[in-house]
Amino acid sequence: MAREIVYTGFMSLDGVVDSPGGREEGHRSGGWVARTPFLPEAFALKGEELAETSALLLGRHSYQAFAPIWRDSEEHAPWKDMPKLVVSTTLREGDLVGGWGPTTILPGLDEVARLRTEDDGGALFIHGSAQLARSLAEAGLVDRYHLLVFPLLLGAGKSIFPRADREEQGLSLRSSESYDNGIVKLIYDVVR
Incomplete structure:
Protein backbone atom coordinates (compact mmCIF):
# COMPACT_ATOMS: atom_id res chain seq x y z
CA MET A 1 0.00 0.00 0.00
CA ALA A 2 1.35 3.42 -0.96
CA ARG A 3 1.95 6.16 1.56
CA GLU A 4 -0.87 8.66 1.97
CA ILE A 5 -0.47 12.42 1.90
CA VAL A 6 -2.83 14.03 4.40
CA TYR A 7 -3.54 17.73 4.81
CA THR A 8 -4.46 18.63 8.38
CA GLY A 9 -5.40 22.09 9.45
CA PHE A 10 -7.62 24.75 10.90
CA MET A 11 -9.99 26.45 8.46
CA SER A 12 -12.65 29.14 8.60
CA LEU A 13 -16.08 28.30 7.23
CA ASP A 14 -15.21 30.23 4.05
CA GLY A 15 -12.08 28.15 3.45
CA VAL A 16 -9.35 30.45 4.79
CA VAL A 17 -6.37 28.83 6.53
CA ASP A 18 -4.35 32.04 6.84
CA SER A 19 -2.65 32.86 10.16
CA PRO A 20 -4.70 30.74 12.58
CA GLY A 21 -2.23 31.24 15.42
CA GLY A 22 -1.15 34.86 15.00
CA ARG A 23 -0.64 37.86 12.78
CA GLU A 24 2.87 36.87 11.69
CA GLU A 25 1.82 36.44 8.07
CA GLY A 26 0.11 39.80 7.97
CA HIS A 27 -3.51 38.63 7.91
CA ARG A 28 -5.58 41.24 9.77
CA SER A 29 -7.60 38.53 11.53
CA GLY A 30 -4.56 36.46 12.52
CA GLY A 31 -4.89 34.44 15.71
CA TRP A 32 -8.48 33.39 15.08
CA VAL A 33 -8.07 29.87 16.53
CA ALA A 34 -7.34 31.25 20.01
CA ARG A 35 -10.46 33.43 19.92
CA THR A 36 -12.73 30.38 19.72
CA PRO A 37 -13.52 28.89 23.17
CA PHE A 38 -11.17 25.96 23.82
CA LEU A 39 -12.64 22.47 24.16
CA PRO A 40 -10.07 19.65 24.41
CA GLU A 41 -12.30 17.22 22.53
CA ALA A 42 -12.42 19.57 19.53
CA PHE A 43 -8.63 19.37 19.23
CA ALA A 44 -8.26 15.63 20.01
CA LEU A 45 -7.77 14.99 16.29
CA LYS A 46 -4.26 16.46 16.50
CA GLY A 47 -3.20 13.84 19.04
CA GLU A 48 -4.89 11.04 17.12
CA GLU A 49 -2.96 11.95 13.97
CA LEU A 50 0.38 11.34 15.65
CA ALA A 51 -0.16 7.57 15.61
CA GLU A 52 -0.12 7.47 11.80
CA THR A 53 2.24 10.35 11.00
CA SER A 54 5.62 9.18 9.73
CA ALA A 55 6.87 12.62 8.69
CA LEU A 56 5.79 16.24 8.46
CA LEU A 57 5.56 17.60 4.92
CA LEU A 58 6.02 21.37 4.86
CA GLY A 59 6.52 24.23 2.46
CA ARG A 60 9.48 26.56 3.01
CA HIS A 61 7.48 29.37 4.60
CA SER A 62 5.72 27.11 7.12
CA TYR A 63 8.97 25.32 7.92
CA GLN A 64 10.70 28.63 8.67
CA ALA A 65 7.74 29.78 10.79
CA PHE A 66 7.28 26.51 12.71
CA ALA A 67 10.84 25.26 13.25
CA PRO A 68 12.13 27.81 15.77
CA ILE A 69 8.86 27.74 17.75
CA TRP A 70 7.86 24.05 17.58
CA ARG A 71 11.43 22.91 18.35
CA ASP A 72 11.30 24.43 21.85
CA SER A 73 7.56 24.11 22.54
CA GLU A 74 6.37 21.47 25.01
CA GLU A 75 3.00 21.50 23.26
CA HIS A 76 4.71 20.44 20.02
CA ALA A 77 7.22 18.02 21.61
CA PRO A 78 5.68 14.92 19.94
CA TRP A 79 6.70 16.32 16.54
CA LYS A 80 10.25 17.29 17.57
CA ASP A 81 12.14 14.17 16.53
CA MET A 82 9.80 13.25 13.68
CA PRO A 83 11.34 13.55 10.20
CA LYS A 84 10.56 16.79 8.34
CA LEU A 85 10.32 16.98 4.55
CA VAL A 86 10.47 20.54 3.22
CA VAL A 87 9.48 21.20 -0.38
CA SER A 88 11.51 24.17 -1.58
CA THR A 89 13.73 25.30 -4.41
CA THR A 90 15.23 28.13 -2.36
CA LEU A 91 15.91 26.63 1.08
CA ARG A 92 19.48 25.44 1.63
CA GLU A 93 20.99 23.07 4.20
CA GLY A 94 22.47 26.07 6.02
CA ASP A 95 18.95 27.49 6.50
CA LEU A 96 17.74 24.47 8.48
CA VAL A 97 17.02 24.81 12.19
CA GLY A 98 19.11 22.49 14.36
CA GLY A 99 17.59 20.39 17.09
CA TRP A 100 14.24 19.82 15.37
CA GLY A 101 14.73 16.29 14.10
CA PRO A 102 15.99 15.07 10.75
CA THR A 103 15.08 17.41 7.89
CA THR A 104 15.25 16.69 4.18
CA ILE A 105 14.81 19.33 1.48
CA LEU A 106 12.79 18.14 -1.52
CA PRO A 107 13.31 20.34 -4.59
CA GLY A 108 9.89 19.70 -6.11
CA LEU A 109 6.64 17.79 -6.37
CA ASP A 110 8.25 14.94 -8.34
CA GLU A 111 10.11 13.92 -5.19
CA VAL A 112 6.88 14.08 -3.17
CA ALA A 113 5.15 11.91 -5.78
CA ARG A 114 8.00 9.39 -5.57
CA LEU A 115 7.76 9.23 -1.76
CA ARG A 116 4.02 8.70 -2.02
CA THR A 117 4.53 5.54 -4.09
CA GLN A 131 0.64 26.94 -1.18
CA LEU A 132 2.17 23.46 -1.00
CA ALA A 133 -1.23 21.89 -0.25
CA ARG A 134 -2.75 23.66 -3.27
CA SER A 135 0.08 22.51 -5.54
CA LEU A 136 -0.20 18.94 -4.30
CA ALA A 137 -4.00 18.99 -4.77
CA GLU A 138 -3.61 20.31 -8.32
CA HIS A 146 -8.39 16.43 8.16
CA LEU A 147 -10.14 19.73 8.74
CA LEU A 148 -11.22 21.52 11.89
CA VAL A 149 -13.64 24.11 10.55
CA PHE A 150 -14.12 27.16 12.78
CA PRO A 151 -17.39 29.13 13.04
CA LEU A 152 -16.23 32.35 11.42
CA LEU A 153 -15.87 34.03 8.05
CA LEU A 154 -12.53 35.68 7.31
CA GLY A 155 -13.02 36.84 3.74
CA ALA A 156 -9.67 37.15 2.02
CA GLY A 157 -6.79 34.86 2.87
CA LYS A 158 -4.92 31.75 1.87
CA SER A 159 -6.80 28.62 0.90
CA ILE A 160 -5.56 25.06 0.45
CA PHE A 161 -7.93 24.47 -2.46
CA PRO A 162 -7.15 25.45 -6.04
CA ARG A 163 -9.32 28.30 -7.32
CA ALA A 164 -8.73 27.73 -11.03
CA ASP A 165 -11.44 26.12 -13.13
CA ARG A 166 -10.76 22.39 -13.10
CA GLU A 167 -12.38 19.00 -13.23
CA GLU A 168 -14.63 18.11 -10.34
CA GLN A 169 -12.87 16.27 -7.49
CA GLY A 170 -15.04 13.98 -5.39
CA LEU A 171 -14.51 13.49 -1.66
CA SER A 172 -15.82 10.70 0.56
CA LEU A 173 -16.68 11.59 4.15
CA ARG A 174 -14.75 9.30 6.49
CA SER A 175 -15.96 10.90 9.71
CA SER A 176 -17.39 14.09 11.14
CA GLU A 177 -18.20 15.54 14.52
CA SER A 178 -19.42 18.88 15.82
CA TYR A 179 -18.54 20.50 19.11
CA ASP A 180 -20.29 22.94 21.44
CA ASN A 181 -17.84 25.73 20.56
CA GLY A 182 -18.98 25.59 16.92
CA ILE A 183 -15.96 23.74 15.52
CA VAL A 184 -16.76 20.94 13.09
CA LYS A 185 -14.30 18.09 12.41
CA LEU A 186 -14.43 16.81 8.84
CA ILE A 187 -12.26 13.97 7.55
CA TYR A 188 -12.50 13.32 3.82
CA ASP A 189 -10.81 10.78 1.57
CA VAL A 190 -10.10 11.98 -1.97
CA VAL A 191 -12.02 9.82 -4.45
CA ARG A 192 -9.82 8.52 -7.26
Whole structure:
Protein backbone atom coordinates (compact mmCIF):
# COMPACT_ATOMS: atom_id res chain seq x y z
CA MET A 1 0.00 0.00 0.00
CA ALA A 2 1.35 3.42 -0.96
CA ARG A 3 1.95 6.16 1.56
CA GLU A 4 -0.87 8.66 1.97
CA ILE A 5 -0.47 12.42 1.90
CA VAL A 6 -2.83 14.03 4.40
CA TYR A 7 -3.54 17.73 4.81
CA THR A 8 -4.46 18.63 8.38
CA GLY A 9 -5.40 22.09 9.45
CA PHE A 10 -7.62 24.75 10.90
CA MET A 11 -9.99 26.45 8.46
CA SER A 12 -12.65 29.14 8.60
CA LEU A 13 -16.08 28.30 7.23
CA ASP A 14 -15.21 30.23 4.05
CA GLY A 15 -12.08 28.15 3.45
CA VAL A 16 -9.35 30.45 4.79
CA VAL A 17 -6.37 28.83 6.53
CA ASP A 18 -4.35 32.04 6.84
CA SER A 19 -2.65 32.86 10.16
CA PRO A 20 -4.70 30.74 12.58
CA GLY A 21 -2.23 31.24 15.42
CA GLY A 22 -1.15 34.86 15.00
CA ARG A 23 -0.64 37.86 12.78
CA GLU A 24 2.87 36.87 11.69
CA GLU A 25 1.82 36.44 8.07
CA GLY A 26 0.11 39.80 7.97
CA HIS A 27 -3.51 38.63 7.91
CA ARG A 28 -5.58 41.24 9.77
CA SER A 29 -7.60 38.53 11.53
CA GLY A 30 -4.56 36.46 12.52
CA GLY A 31 -4.89 34.44 15.71
CA TRP A 32 -8.48 33.39 15.08
CA VAL A 33 -8.07 29.87 16.53
CA ALA A 34 -7.34 31.25 20.01
CA ARG A 35 -10.46 33.43 19.92
CA THR A 36 -12.73 30.38 19.72
CA PRO A 37 -13.52 28.89 23.17
CA PHE A 38 -11.17 25.96 23.82
CA LEU A 39 -12.64 22.47 24.16
CA PRO A 40 -10.07 19.65 24.41
CA GLU A 41 -12.30 17.22 22.53
CA ALA A 42 -12.42 19.57 19.53
CA PHE A 43 -8.63 19.37 19.23
CA ALA A 44 -8.26 15.63 20.01
CA LEU A 45 -7.77 14.99 16.29
CA LYS A 46 -4.26 16.46 16.50
CA GLY A 47 -3.20 13.84 19.04
CA GLU A 48 -4.89 11.04 17.12
CA GLU A 49 -2.96 11.95 13.97
CA LEU A 50 0.38 11.34 15.65
CA ALA A 51 -0.16 7.57 15.61
CA GLU A 52 -0.12 7.47 11.80
CA THR A 53 2.24 10.35 11.00
CA SER A 54 5.62 9.18 9.73
CA ALA A 55 6.87 12.62 8.69
CA LEU A 56 5.79 16.24 8.46
CA LEU A 57 5.56 17.60 4.92
CA LEU A 58 6.02 21.37 4.86
CA GLY A 59 6.52 24.23 2.46
CA ARG A 60 9.48 26.56 3.01
CA HIS A 61 7.48 29.37 4.60
CA SER A 62 5.72 27.11 7.12
CA TYR A 63 8.97 25.32 7.92
CA GLN A 64 10.70 28.63 8.67
CA ALA A 65 7.74 29.78 10.79
CA PHE A 66 7.28 26.51 12.71
CA ALA A 67 10.84 25.26 13.25
CA PRO A 68 12.13 27.81 15.77
CA ILE A 69 8.86 27.74 17.75
CA TRP A 70 7.86 24.05 17.58
CA ARG A 71 11.43 22.91 18.35
CA ASP A 72 11.30 24.43 21.85
CA SER A 73 7.56 24.11 22.54
CA GLU A 74 6.37 21.47 25.01
CA GLU A 75 3.00 21.50 23.26
CA HIS A 76 4.71 20.44 20.02
CA ALA A 77 7.22 18.02 21.61
CA PRO A 78 5.68 14.92 19.94
CA TRP A 79 6.70 16.32 16.54
CA LYS A 80 10.25 17.29 17.57
CA ASP A 81 12.14 14.17 16.53
CA MET A 82 9.80 13.25 13.68
CA PRO A 83 11.34 13.55 10.20
CA LYS A 84 10.56 16.79 8.34
CA LEU A 85 10.32 16.98 4.55
CA VAL A 86 10.47 20.54 3.22
CA VAL A 87 9.48 21.20 -0.38
CA SER A 88 11.51 24.17 -1.58
CA THR A 89 13.73 25.30 -4.41
CA THR A 90 15.23 28.13 -2.36
CA LEU A 91 15.91 26.63 1.08
CA ARG A 92 19.48 25.44 1.63
CA GLU A 93 20.99 23.07 4.20
CA GLY A 94 22.47 26.07 6.02
CA ASP A 95 18.95 27.49 6.50
CA LEU A 96 17.74 24.47 8.48
CA VAL A 97 17.02 24.81 12.19
CA GLY A 98 19.11 22.49 14.36
CA GLY A 99 17.59 20.39 17.09
CA TRP A 100 14.24 19.82 15.37
CA GLY A 101 14.73 16.29 14.10
CA PRO A 102 15.99 15.07 10.75
CA THR A 103 15.08 17.41 7.89
CA THR A 104 15.25 16.69 4.18
CA ILE A 105 14.81 19.33 1.48
CA LEU A 106 12.79 18.14 -1.52
CA PRO A 107 13.31 20.34 -4.59
CA GLY A 108 9.89 19.70 -6.11
CA LEU A 109 6.64 17.79 -6.37
CA ASP A 110 8.25 14.94 -8.34
CA GLU A 111 10.11 13.92 -5.19
CA VAL A 112 6.88 14.08 -3.17
CA ALA A 113 5.15 11.91 -5.78
CA ARG A 114 8.00 9.39 -5.57
CA LEU A 115 7.76 9.23 -1.76
CA ARG A 116 4.02 8.70 -2.02
CA THR A 117 4.53 5.54 -4.09
CA GLU A 118 6.71 3.87 -1.46
CA ASP A 119 5.13 0.86 0.19
CA ASP A 120 6.33 1.62 3.69
CA GLY A 121 6.95 4.59 5.87
CA GLY A 122 3.45 5.67 6.84
CA ALA A 123 1.46 8.80 6.10
CA LEU A 124 2.97 12.20 5.36
CA PHE A 125 1.05 14.98 7.10
CA ILE A 126 1.00 18.56 5.80
CA HIS A 127 0.64 21.23 8.50
CA GLY A 128 0.12 24.86 7.43
CA SER A 129 1.76 25.13 4.00
CA ALA A 130 -1.28 26.40 2.06
CA GLN A 131 0.64 26.94 -1.18
CA LEU A 132 2.17 23.46 -1.00
CA ALA A 133 -1.23 21.89 -0.25
CA ARG A 134 -2.75 23.66 -3.27
CA SER A 135 0.08 22.51 -5.54
CA LEU A 136 -0.20 18.94 -4.30
CA ALA A 137 -4.00 18.99 -4.77
CA GLU A 138 -3.61 20.31 -8.32
CA ALA A 139 -1.14 17.47 -9.02
CA GLY A 140 -3.57 14.89 -7.58
CA LEU A 141 -1.23 14.01 -4.73
CA VAL A 142 -3.43 14.70 -1.67
CA ASP A 143 -5.19 11.56 -0.42
CA ARG A 144 -7.06 12.85 2.62
CA TYR A 145 -8.14 16.05 4.37
CA HIS A 146 -8.39 16.43 8.16
CA LEU A 147 -10.14 19.73 8.74
CA LEU A 148 -11.22 21.52 11.89
CA VAL A 149 -13.64 24.11 10.55
CA PHE A 150 -14.12 27.16 12.78
CA PRO A 151 -17.39 29.13 13.04
CA LEU A 152 -16.23 32.35 11.42
CA LEU A 153 -15.87 34.03 8.05
CA LEU A 154 -12.53 35.68 7.31
CA GLY A 155 -13.02 36.84 3.74
CA ALA A 156 -9.67 37.15 2.02
CA GLY A 157 -6.79 34.86 2.87
CA LYS A 158 -4.92 31.75 1.87
CA SER A 159 -6.80 28.62 0.90
CA ILE A 160 -5.56 25.06 0.45
CA PHE A 161 -7.93 24.47 -2.46
CA PRO A 162 -7.15 25.45 -6.04
CA ARG A 163 -9.32 28.30 -7.32
CA ALA A 164 -8.73 27.73 -11.03
CA ASP A 165 -11.44 26.12 -13.13
CA ARG A 166 -10.76 22.39 -13.10
CA GLU A 167 -12.38 19.00 -13.23
CA GLU A 168 -14.63 18.11 -10.34
CA GLN A 169 -12.87 16.27 -7.49
CA GLY A 170 -15.04 13.98 -5.39
CA LEU A 171 -14.51 13.49 -1.66
CA SER A 172 -15.82 10.70 0.56
CA LEU A 173 -16.68 11.59 4.15
CA ARG A 174 -14.75 9.30 6.49
CA SER A 175 -15.96 10.90 9.71
CA SER A 176 -17.39 14.09 11.14
CA GLU A 177 -18.20 15.54 14.52
CA SER A 178 -19.42 18.88 15.82
CA TYR A 179 -18.54 20.50 19.11
CA ASP A 180 -20.29 22.94 21.44
CA ASN A 181 -17.84 25.73 20.56
CA GLY A 182 -18.98 25.59 16.92
CA ILE A 183 -15.96 23.74 15.52
CA VAL A 184 -16.76 20.94 13.09
CA LYS A 185 -14.30 18.09 12.41
CA LEU A 186 -14.43 16.81 8.84
CA ILE A 187 -12.26 13.97 7.55
CA TYR A 188 -12.50 13.32 3.82
CA ASP A 189 -10.81 10.78 1.57
CA VAL A 190 -10.10 11.98 -1.97
CA VAL A 191 -12.02 9.82 -4.45
CA ARG A 192 -9.82 8.52 -7.26
